[in-house]
Amino acid sequence: MRIVRILGLLFLLLGSNLGASSQNTWTLQSKDSHVRFVLQNKKINGRKELTYQVFYDNRSAIEPSKLSIVMDGHEYGSDVNLKSISEIENIHENYLLKSGKCINAVNDSREQTFLFQTKHGSPFAINVKIFNDGVAFRYSFPNNDKSKHCIDAEDTEFAVPTNGKAWIHPYDWNNRKRPSYEQYCDAAIAIRDDGKHERGWAFPMLFNTNDLWLMATEAQLDGTYPATHINNKGTNKAYKIASPEADEVAIPDDPRPVSTLPWQTPWRVVIVGNTLNTIFQTQMVTNLNPPCTFTDLSWIKPGRSCWSWWYSGGTVTDYETQLQYVRLSKEMGWEYTLIDAGWQRMKNGGNVEDVVRYANEMGVGVWLWYHSGAGREDSAASERIMSDKELRNQEMTHLQDIGVKGIKVDFFDTDKQRIIKLYPAILADAAKHHLMVDFHGATLPRGLERTYPNLMTTEAVRGAEGLGQQERCDHAAWHNSILPFTRNVVGSMDYTPVTFSNKIRRGVEAFRMTSMAHQLALAVVFESGFQCFADRAEAYLSLPDQPKNFLKSVPAAWDESVLLGGYPGDFVVVGRRVGSIWFIGGINGKPIERELEFNLPKDCHGKAFTMIVDGQDKDHFDYKEVKLSTDKMRVHVLPNGGFTAIIK
DSSP states (O other), X not given: XXXXXXXXXXXXXXXXXXXXXXXXXXXXXOTTSOEEEEEEEEEETTEEEEEEEEEEXXXXXXXXXXXXXXXXXXXXXXXXXXXXXXXXXXXXXXXXXXXXXXXXXXXXXXXXXXXXXXXXXXXXXXXXXXXXXXXXXXXXXXXXXXXXXXXXXXXXXXXXXXXXXXXXXXXXXOSSOSSOOOSOOEEEEETTOOTTOTTOEEEXXXXXXXXXXXXXXXXXXXXXXXXOEEESOSGGGOEEEEOXXXXXXXXXXXXXXXXXXXXXXXXXXXXXXXXXXXXXXXXXXHHTSOOOOOSOOTXXXXXXXXXXXXXXXXXXXXXXXXXXXXXXXXXXXXXXXEEOTTGGGOBSSOOHHHHHHHXXXXXXXXXXXXXXXXXXXXXXXXXXXXXXXXXXXXHHHHHHHHTOOEEEEEOOOOOSHHHHTXXXXXXXXXXXXXXXXXXXXXXXXXXXXXXXXXXXXXOOSOOGGGGGSHHHHHHHHHHHXXXXXTGXXXXXXXXXXXXXXXXXXXXXXXXXXXXXXXXXXXHHHSOOSXXXXXXXXXXXXXXXXXXXXXXXXXXXXXXXXXXXXXXXXXXXXXXXXXXXXXXXXXXXXXXXXXXXXXXXXXXXXXXXXXXXXXXXXXXOEEEEEEEOSSSEEEEEEOTTOEEEEEEO
16 A cells, blocks of 8 residues: 555656656666666667666666556557656565575565656556665556456567576476466576467566576465466566466456456566575565555464375265374374375265364374365356355355365466455454464465465475476486475475375376485475475384484474575575474485585584485485584485485
8 A cells, every 4th residue: 555655656747847858767776785776768769668777786687678558559668758756665674484495584675666647648656665685566556446447468678698498397288287386497498589389488487697596486475466477578598477368268258467456466586686586585576566554463373284195085085084194193293294185075984074183182183184265167066165255254154163274276377367366355354363374276376375375385496296207207306496486485385295105196106216314404405384204104103213313303484594505406505493403304306316405594603413315215214413513515316316404
């Protein structure tokens, strides 16, 4: 609302002398002076065009890139005149997240709004926020108009310098979900390579160029805009914003954004720094979302869960098996157990209400799976509970009454605006009933967890569910070593990690190629506020004492997260801290035996600890006693191996 009020004030200044200024370049700089955003309105090919650039220490991160949006057939970005500029607002706020890479978040930024007028007399603004680790901007339309307006095209470009490499995920499809976000990243490809993907690329996009690391993504989806992606149709094949595809779901609704005014687009985000740790640690995506308005957050508790579905989906309907998994969580000290699709048909001695009652008596919370119901025409009536507000609240009232703690909502199937509206609607209603949420089969995170802290995690990743095919097992280590630099940067990730067993799919066994220590390390390397350990009960209960105790101890929310070493597709070493205790996890992304070198956090200097490392082969652990006199570490790992440690 604050932005809308500012824009209303600026609109009153349309007659100011500023509109007659000949100035055509404006600069906004970060507080530490490293990041610089340059906005220009100058003639290109005979027309005045709005463009922007991003610099880090005078190195180009984004070359001159078009700023243009077409609404109701009129272009906003060409032949426009500046009418006013707001004062620079310096922002410093501390806020608390319930989960994430750093729950004590800091928004330290500067903000400025540039108000323009089109040749048709329509006002619009470019809102800019600049941080020490990047910049974000969006279009705003300040008029008050309750008629519907349509964005025909958003031609915003990201002209990333081409002298480097890109790690980008295709905007991929499968038979059910469109997009699925569940394929592999195209890794270390040429920047602006179209990759021969008909539908372009998904956010986030990672680049290494001009000795800089940068990431492009978007933030704040409030239901007034679809989720967008990227194609190569900008100037000189620059990356350009693209709307969802018309045929993403069976329901043939419009892929274009539609809204009344005032209206603002999602933030277009460029994260930039001279180290990968800048990308890894950034909280820009959550900073760009509105604060939470809940008064009582005591019921929101991040945690670990077991899950019976991964090894054998049929277990979901078996009452006695679900009691076994409740006892597993009790034994391991995990806060939750998740019961997946099919729990309504539970038999063999009891129903889901009986499981919930038993679990609550054991101090274990239960999460239940639901279909979103909104993405497909062929969803059964029972699967549309979450898409119908009345049915949703009836169901959530019942869940709260019987003591369910969370819901996993699946199969959203499209990024169109109709479905994007459903995410905050589910979160808001769930909050009223003290239910936490896991979005599965969903779009990428855009920072909703700040506004709705009951959002614990989101899938949007090729996780352990995909390990039922040997080809995917063969690529798992490499894939795992990319995700901390890409998908997991922008939000909690429901990968369902730490699977020691070979996954059996339709009677065919796929053999795990990562080491046991690699799998254990994923509990630290991957961040999720609802960390769902997916393997069968026997796999965890049969672990040696030290790995078992590690899984009992590792939390699901962090005071600090640091990248200690790594490169996408090569290796990753992560340190995450709770209080004064550091949890260290490292994985080898390559099928070669090697030593990984990295620096431990400085406050670990001189401390003694035990490392859990690779044993004689991928199926065994070993242990290494360590007391360092320096911060430097070297750890021997097997092909696709890994290691963990707790440093107190």
